[in-house]
Amino acid sequence: xxxxxxxxxxxxxxSLKREGVDVVFGLPGGVLLPLYDAIYQSDLRHILVRHEQGxxxxxxxxxxxxxxxxxxxxxxxxxxxxLVTGIANAYMDSVPMVAITGQVNTWLIxxxxxxxxxxxxxxxxxxxxxxxxxxxxxxxxVFREAFYIAHSGRPGPVLIDLPRDVTVEEVEFTxxxxxxxGYHPSFKVHEMQIxxxxxxxxxxxxxxxxxxxxxxxxxxxxxxFDLATKINAPVTTTLxxxxxxxxxxxxxxxxxxxxxxxxxxxxxxxxxxxxxVGARFDDRVTGKIASFAPRAKIVHIDVDPAEIGxxxxxxxxxxxxxxxxxxxxxxxxxxxxxxxxxxxxEAWKKDHPLRYIPxxxxxxxxxxxxxxxxxxxxxxxxxxxGQNQMWAAQFFVHKDPRKFISSGGLGxxxxxxxxxxGAKMGCPECExxxxxxxxxxxxxxxxxxxxxxxxxxxxxxxxxxxCLGMVRQWQELFFEKRYSATILGxxxxxxVKLAEAYGAVGxxxxxxxxxxxxxxAALAADRPTIxxxxxxxxxxxxxxxPAGATLSEILDLEWCDEANTSHLEKIYSDARKEILxxxxxx
Amino acid sequence: xxxxxAVIVENKSGVLTRIxxxxxxxxxxxxxxxxxxxxxPDYSRMTITVQGDKDVLEQVIKQLSKLINVIRxxxxxxxxSVERELAVIKVSADRESRSEIMQIVxxxxxxIIDVSAKSMIIEATGDEEKIDAIIQLLRQFGIKELARTxxxxxxxxxxxxxx
Numbered sequence: 001x002x003x004x005x006x007x008x009x010x011x012x013x014x015s016l017k018r019e020g021v022d023v024v025f026g027l028p029g030g031v032l033l034p035l036y037d038a039i040y041q042s043d044l045r046h047i048l049v050r051h052e053q054g055x056x057x058x059x060x061x062x063x064x065x066x067x068x069x070x071x072x073x074x075x076x077x078x079x080x081x082x083l084v085t086g087i088a089n090a091y092m093d094s095v096p097m098v099a100i101t102g103q104v105n106t107w108l109i110x111x112x113x114x115x116x117x118x119x120x121x122x123x124x125x126x127x128x129x130x131x132x133x134x135x136x137x138x139x140x141x142v143f144r145e146a147f148y149i150a151h152s153g154r155p156g157p158v159l160i161d162l163p164r165d166v167t168v169e170e171v172e173f174t175x176x177x178x179x180x181x182g183y184h185p186s187f188k189v190h191e192m193q194i195x196x197x198x199x200x201x202x203x204x205x206x207x208x209x210x211x212x213x214x215x216x217x218x219x220x221x222x223x224x225f226d227l228a229t230k231i232n233a234p235v236t237t238t239l240x241x242x243x244x245x246x247x248x249x250x251x252x253x254x255x256x257x258x259x260x261x262x263x264x265x266x267x268x269x270x271x272x273x274x275x276x277v278g279a280r281f282d283d284r285v286t287g288k289i290a291s292f293a294p295r296a297k298i299v300h301i302d303v304d305p306a307e308i309g310x311x312x313x314x315x316x317x318x319x320x321x322x323x324x325x326x327x328x329x330x331x332x333x334x335x336x337x338x339x340x341x342x343x344x345x346e347a348w349k350k351d352h353p354l355r356y357i358p359x360x361x362x363x364x365x366x367x368x369x370x371x372x373x374x375x376x377x378x379x380x381x382x383x384x385x386g387q388n389q390m391w392a393a394q395f396f397v398h399k400d401p402r403k404f405i406s407s408g409g410l411g412x413x414x415x416x417x418x419x420x421x422g423a424k425m426g427c428p429e430c431e432x433x434x435x436x437x438x439x440x441x442x443x444x445x446x447x448x449x450x451x452x453x454x455x456x457x458x459x460x461x462x463x464x465x466x467c468l469g470m471v472r473q474w475q476e477l478f479f480e481k482r483y484s485a486t487i488l489g490x491x492x493x494x495x496v497k498l499a500e501a502y503g504a505v506g507x508x509x510x511x512x513x514x515x516x517x518x519x520x521a522a523l524a525a526d527r528p529t530i531x532x533x534x535x536x537x538x539x540x541x542x543x544x545x546p547a548g549a550t551l552s553e554i555l556d557l558e559w560c561d562e563a564n565t566s567h568l569e570k571i572y573s574d575a576r577k578e579i580l581x582x583x584x585x586x
Numbered sequence: 587x588x589x590x591x592a593v594i595v596e597n598k599s600g601v602l603t604r605i606x607x608x609x610x611x612x613x614x615x616x617x618x619x620x621x622x623x624x625x626x627p628d629y630s631r632m633t634i635t636v637q638g639d640k641d642v643l644e645q646v647i648k649q650l651s652k653l654i655n656v657i658r659x660x661x662x663x664x665x666x667s668v669e670r671e672l673a674v675i676k677v678s679a680d681r682e683s684r685s686e687i688m689q690i691v692x693x694x695x696x697x698i699i700d701v702s703a704k705s706m707i708i709e710a711t712g713d714e715e716k717i718d719a720i721i722q723l724l725r726q727f728g729i730k731e732l733a734r735t736x737x738x739x740x741x742x743x744x745x746x747x748x749x
Contacts, residue, residue, distance in 0.1 A: 124604060125611045129654040132600075149654060181749060182596060182657040306648035309641065 008136035009038035009167040012100070015143035016044060018175060021071050023047060023062070023425050024100075025055040029075020030115060031102035031164040038167075047425065047454055050446040052079050054418040056086020057444070060095050061419030064405045065380055066426035067219070069096045069150050076102040077115030080161075081122065085412060087157045088126040092409025093240060094213060096155035098146050099123075103163040106134060120161050128156030133163060136171035148178045153185025154304040155217055186303060189320030189328055197275070197299045197316045198332035204273035204297075206341045207233045210256065213240030213408070214278015214302060214322045216401040221245065223326035224277065231336040234345055236264040238279050239389075240408045243398040253345070254354070257285040258545045259390040262352035265551040267345055268293050276300045278322045281311035282409070291550040301325045354394050356542070356558050362565075363512050365463040365535045368519075369395035372433060372461060375519050379431040380405065380423050384416040384440030386470035388463045390541040392435040403430075414443025420458040421451055431459070431523065438464040438495070439488055448502035451528040459522045460530045465537040466490040466572050473540045476564060477557075483568075490534070490572050499530040508532040537572070538565040588617060589643045590669065590739050592747045593632040593650060594624070594658040601655045605632065608653065614638065614646050618671075618736035629657060629749050633738045660747040662739045669739040672709065673717045674699070678728035679706040687727060694720045705730060 006014065012035060016024070023045040028036040039046050049055040052074040059070030070090075074083050080101040090097045104113040109132075120132045129149050131142045146158040201207060209228055215221055221244045228235045228251050235245040236253035245252055256264035265287075268274065274296045279285070286292040289311065299316040300308045308317040318325050356366040365387070372379070373396045381396055382405040383389040389406055398404050405423055407415040420434040434441075441462055451458055463469075472486040499506030505525045509518040515533065522529040542557035595601045602621060609616050617635035624631045636646055643661065650659045662669075679687050684706070691698055691708055694716065700707035710720050714737060721732065741747060 120600070121603070124607050180654060183654050304652070306645065306652055309644060 004173050005170060006173055007034065007038065007167065008139055008162075008169045008171055009035040011136060011139040011171050011173050012143065012162070012167065013038050013042050013044060014173055015140050016071065019069070019143065019147045021069070024071040024073050025049055025058040025062075025422065026073030027052055027055060027075070027079060029079050029102060031076045031104060032073070034164065034167040035102070035162070047421075047450065049418075050449050051444065052082035053086050053414070054421075054444050054447040054450065056083045056097075056099065057089065057412075057415050057418035058422035058425070059097050059099070060086060060090045060415075061382060061405055061422030062426040063090075063095050063097055063422075064419070065402055065423035065430075067217075067402065068426070069098055069147055070422060071098050071100065073100045074102070075115065076104055076119075077117045079115075080117050080119040084122060084126070085410075087123055087159065089407055089410040089412045089415060090157040091126045091128070093407065094155050094217060095157065096151040097157040098143075098150050099157055099159045101159060101161050103132065103161045105165045106163045107165075109163065119159065123159050126157070127159050130159040130161070132161040133166050136166050136169035139166070139171065140174055141176050144175065145178055145180060149180070149183065154214075186305065186319045187321045187324065189301075189318055189325045191328070193316060193318045194325065194328045194332055197301075197318055198329055200273055200297055200299055200316060201231060201233070201275060201329070201333055202336070205339065206267075206271045207231070207273040207275065208253070208267050208271040208296075209233050209235045209275045209277065210238075210268070210279055211235060211241040211244050211277050212238045212279025215241055215244040215326075216278075218278065218303070218322035220277070220323035220326050221401045223323050223330060227326050227330040227333070230330055231333050232338050232342055233275070234267055234342070236260070236267065238282070238285055238408070239393055239406060241279065242393055242406070243401045243404040246399040247397050248399065250346075255393055256551070257282075258287070258547075259394065259541050259543070261354055261394075262543055262554050263345060263348035265545065265554050266348050266352075268296075269550070269552040271296045274298045276302075277326065278302060280307045286311065287545045287549055287551040287553075356539075357560065359536070360512060362536045363509060363515060363533055365391050365465075365533070365539055366395045367512060368461060368463060368515055368533050368535070369435065371515050371519055372435070373397055375516070376431050376433060376523055379403070379433045380420075380427060382406065382416040382420040382423060382432065382434045384434070384436045385411045385413045386437050386440060386468070387465075387473065387539075387541050388435050388437040388440065388469075390470075391463070394541075413440040415440075417441060417458075417460060418444050418447050420460070421447060421456050424456050424458050434458060434460045436460050436462045437469060438462055438466065438490075439468045441495075442493070445498065448499065448504055448528060452503040457525065457527050457529070459525075459528070461519075461522075462495055462530060462532050463535050464490060464495065464532050465535050465539065467537055467568065469537075469539075470541065476540070476561070478546075481564065487568070487571055495530050495532040499528075503527075505529040506532065508534065510534045536560060536565055537568040538562075587637070587639060589636050589638070590662045590664070590667070590737060591634050591636065591647065591650075592660050592662055592739065593634060593656060594747065594749050595630050595632060596655040596657065597623070597628055597630045598655060601630070604653055604655060605650065608649055612645065612649055614642065618734075620736035620738055622738075624748065626749065633736070635737055657749040658747060662741060662747075666743075667739050667741045669713050669737050670711055671714055671717050671737045672711050672735045673721070674733050675708045675710065675721060675724055675729060676705055676731040677708065677724050678704060678730060680704060683727050687724065690720065690723050696720060
């Protein structure tokens with residue numbers, strides 16, 4: 001083990017280097033001056049953000065796109081608290097991340113010093129683990145542990161709080177092996193459990209494989225494909241699992257749950273065996289839990305034992321890595337031909353496809369997504385949260401597990417754009433498109449400056465309906481169209497001018513015929529680009545399982561209340577004419 | 587239903603907060619919690635009593651096991667373990683009541699550890715029911731102050747719960 005004298009700040013950088021970190025997203029501050037001085041003198045790539053929340057989501061998007069640990073950096077106090085939403089987001093979706101925060105000098109901790117916040121206390125329930133360093137001697141050990149904890153087992157964010165004096169203290173750098181007596185993530189799977197699971201799979205007449213984000217994180221999509229195709233078992237994915245099974249494959253059921261496909265939900269409800277892999281039976285997936293899959297036995301594979309039996313009773317628990325488990329299962333089963341069950345599902349697919357009512361005068365959001373899919377089928381898609389997210393999940397044909405990046409558990413509006421920047425940093429050769437709503441995009445639009453200044457050419461497709469669409473949809477359906485605080489209007493901002501003000505490209509489509517040219521222009525642009533699609537404000541996400549209902553009680557909502565369209569348009573219209581009237585859209 | 591679990595944790599600052607935070611975040615009910623050093627200075631031992639059915643107990647154990655600083659979690663089934671709690675009880679005691687109180691103390695094999703003209707402090711050790719019973723009997727004299735340690739417990743026989 002080599003020993004070199006250096007400052008704490010240099011030890012941090014040496015540790016990051018040894019962990020293979022090639023980029024960090026951050027914003028400096030008083031207590032981080034020594035660390036930033038060391039960054040200045042190093043070859044670590046640092047992306048200066050405009051708000052720390054952006055840094056956390058960029059690290060998150062980078063991690064999801066690459067599978068590596070994403071790193072963000074913020075100063076003490078407000079810098080650290082601004083990371084909180086991004087850390088919670090990563091925690092809920094099990095994203096490997098290391099968040100580094102500055103802290104006041106150790107002798108000032110607890111004295112309510114300037115820019116002091118108890119960030120380890122604040123993030124206790126939203127991190128996999130966190131550390132407050134007291135000495136530079138701890139740096140290398142803690143960084144090594146943090147990266148190991150963040151990416152192993154069920155991944156998650158780890159926070160390291162770094163007091164200023166620790167970064168200037170002189171230390172001899174060592175690189176100790178990880179020794180965590182209380183942390184032993186399960187990796188291997190129990191052979192007996194696999195045998196039992198395989199028997200249930202072979203005996204089942206109506207099996208469904210239900211796949212979550214765990215398959216993505218374990219890189220188990222090939223093993224999943226082998227198993228599903230070997231026994232002709234249909235596969236449905238959660239929002240987090242989107243892309244783990246190619247959606248153009250006949251065995252794909254698409255997404256299940258509240259805004260899943262009808263055939264996925266029907267299949268779950270009629271199944272006699274559910275093989276759940278790396279999924280956690282979230283309430284948005286199960287609907288009313290008491291009547292979820294009433295006839296099904298459940299096999300649950302998860303790397304986190306605490307997920308098994310948390311929300312539903314499980315017949316065969318399998319603790320371990322999804323890839324190992326699926327590979328073992330695929331080996332254990334014998335091929336099964338197509339069955340009456342496959343035919344039944346085929347008929348459901350034919351009778352109840354995802355659909356919308358096209359329009360030649362007004363842009364339908366689903367049409368925009370279909371066009372994006374047609375023109376950029378291999379793009380990494382990030383989403384904001386709400387209607388845009390559901391349409392992106394439904395109408396883009398996802399085939400690659402790491403190319404759909406969305407805030408699932410926390411449901412963070414403002415996630416998609418910075419996540420796109422992070423994904424683009426990780427995969428510069430990929431086209432990266434944030435499918436956004438006008439409400440969500442504004443929550444982190446300041447990162448346009450980050451994208452422009454650092455020349456990160458991500459594309460944003462804003463499905464502009466002038467409202468907080470998902471909440472408006474619920475108000476339309478369940479609150480007698482009382483649109484309390486959901487109308488944003490389309491007067492402010494002008495997204496084209498906003499893009500231009502930042503030095504990005506701004507494009508607008510107001511008619512269906514303009515959608516394709518706008519997308520083509522955006523894809524041809526080598527700068528960050530915003531596409532502003534003026535869509536029908538009354539469009540709803542369909543189908544839908546109302547909150548608290550059983551999955552089979554899924555409703556068709558693809559109709560648009562025309563009176564509602566004109567009502568909403570009227571609310572928007574007068575002021576809009578002043579700004580955009582010359583373009584005379586709709 | 588009550589369950590007793592032994593938790594071996596790393597002896598580091600903030601560990602108690604992590605455990606207490608976990609219980610409040612997951613809405614688990616703690617009846618009692620006691621913590622102290624073990625034979626190994628690197629580890630502490632907590633004895634936690636929780637309320638809940640079998641599923642809750644399973645979740646408590648699994649969630650505790652996920653904490654990085656938690657080394658070992660083990661349920662101590664009542665039939666297979668011994669449990670003890672210590673209470674110090676300050677009761678009103680004057681010349682008239684003092685001897686009656688001393689009788690109760692003797693019956694419970696408790697100890698008097700402080701006497702004054704108007705009060706006595708009694709130290710009682712035993713399982714939860716015994717402590718409850720002596721408190722109940724002393725109540726008639728007027729309990730001025732009460733401190734209980736919470737339960738500690740250990741498996742009977744050669745089996746051990748340690749890191």
